[in-house]
Amino acid sequence: MPLTHEEFAGLTHLGSGKVRELFAVGDDAVLLVASDRISAFDVVLPTEIPDKGAVLTGLSLWWFDQLADLVPSHVISSNVDEYPAELAPYTEQLRGRSMLCRRLDMVLIECVARGYLTGSGLKDYNRSGAVSGHPLPEGLVDGSKLPTTIYTPSTKAPIGQHDENISRDDAAGRVGAELAAELERLTLQIFGRASDLAAERGILLADTKFEFGHDAEGTLRLADEVLTPDSSRFWPEDTWAPGSSQPSFDKQFIRDYLVSTGWDKTEPGPELPDDVVEATRARYVEAYERLTGISFKDYLSGA
Numbered sequence: 001m002p003l004t005h006e007e008f009a010g011l012t013h014l015g016s017g018k019v020r021e022l023f024a025v026g027d028d029a030v031l032l033v034a035s036d037r038i039s040a041f042d043v044v045l046p047t048e049i050p051d052k053g054a055v056l057t058g059l060s061l062w063w064f065d066q067l068a069d070l071v072p073s074h075v076i077s078s079n080v081d082e083y084p085a086e087l088a089p090y091t092e093q094l095r096g097r098s099m100l101c102r103r104l105d106m107v108l109i110e111c112v113a114r115g116y117l118t119g120s121g122l123k124d125y126n127r128s129g130a131v132s133g134h135p136l137p138e139g140l141v142d143g144s145k146l147p148t149t150i151y152t153p154s155t156k157a158p159i160g161q162h163d164e165n166i167s168r169d170d171a172a173g174r175v176g177a178e179l180a181a182e183l184e185r186l187t188l189q190i191f192g193r194a195s196d197l198a199a200e201r202g203i204l205l206a207d208t209k210f211e212f213g214h215d216a217e218g219t220l221r222l223a224d225e226v227l228t229p230d231s232s233r234f235w236p237e238d239t240w241a242p243g244s245s246q247p248s249f250d251k252q253f254i255r256d257y258l259v260s261t262g263w264d265k266t267e268p269g270p271e272l273p274d275d276v277v278e279a280t281r282a283r284y285v286e287a288y289e290r291l292t293g294i295s296f297k298d299y300l301s302g303a
């Protein structure tokens with residue numbers, strides 16, 4: 001049975017993403033829980049990928065550490081054995097797949113950085129020759145590396161709807177010019193650090209989405225999950241070939257299987273065969289180990 005917030009019935013549920021849950025812990029903290037659910041083509045599938053939640057949580061925690069000199073994060077602890085007593089009944093369900101975080105006043109903008117042209121950015125470009133107001137050279141195609149990384153903020157859409165790209169001026173109008181400029185600066189700086197680190201490991205970071213919030217003292221903190229295959233597009237460098245949809249590092253086996261079945265994307269997703277589940281799990285573990293240099297078994301045993 002997929003992990004759902006009903007399994008944490010005693011906790012105060014604040015919200016759900018496609019594959020994650022958010023709970024209140026007291027007045028000053030939240031608990032982010034990552035399930036093993038997976039979505040493809042914006043549809044949550046009925047089959048889980050074992051350990052996916054732990055891989056993405058472990059990746060976020062590692063990236064928060066790598067980025068700590070650039071920006072503080074919202075994480076308080078990921079050690080379930082030190083969580084507040086109210087979480088004790090759920091310790092083993094939370095181990096490795098959860099983060100206890102400061103409760104932040106979230107900035108209502110998704111901070112997106114793009115190093116390559118694809119997805120909604122490609123659609124924007126094909127329509128207008130620009131992406132979120134950034135004029136781009138002619139002749140770019142799906143998967144093209146952009147001349148420079150661009151910042152393309154968007155609104156935070158409800159589940160099931162797509163975020164709406166907004167201009168930098170619109171972002172400034174929503175959150176104020178000073179904060180909008182700081183969000184852009186941090187987003188581009190973090191993206192630069194992360195894309196360099198990923199490229200050293202043969203992985204192209206095509207684009208990613210950050211969320212920020214202010215803590216009780218007014219400090220701006222990096223929040224949510226960061227630089228995971230769910231919040232980012234990661235492409236294997238050795239198969240990068242601009243001109244068509246790039247193979248996803250983590251979801252390509254699932255996408256190819258779904259296409260092979262002739263699945264109608266307006267219908268519920270089909271169950272996945274064991275070989276697709278196992279291959280996909282292996283890709284998530286490979287992503288964790290290649291990026292962090294840590295064995296996933298060691299992460300799990302230390303969680």
Ligand SMILES: N#Cc1c(N)ncnc1-c1cnn(CCN2CCOCC2)c1
Pocket residue numbers: 014015016017020021022030032074101102103104105106211213223224225
């Ligand atoms: N991170 C964080 C965070 C925090 N540290 N404090 C207060 N609120 C949030 C928060 C509110 N919405 N999100 C988006 C992310 N999803 C929401 C639904 O559940 C899944 C995650 C984050």
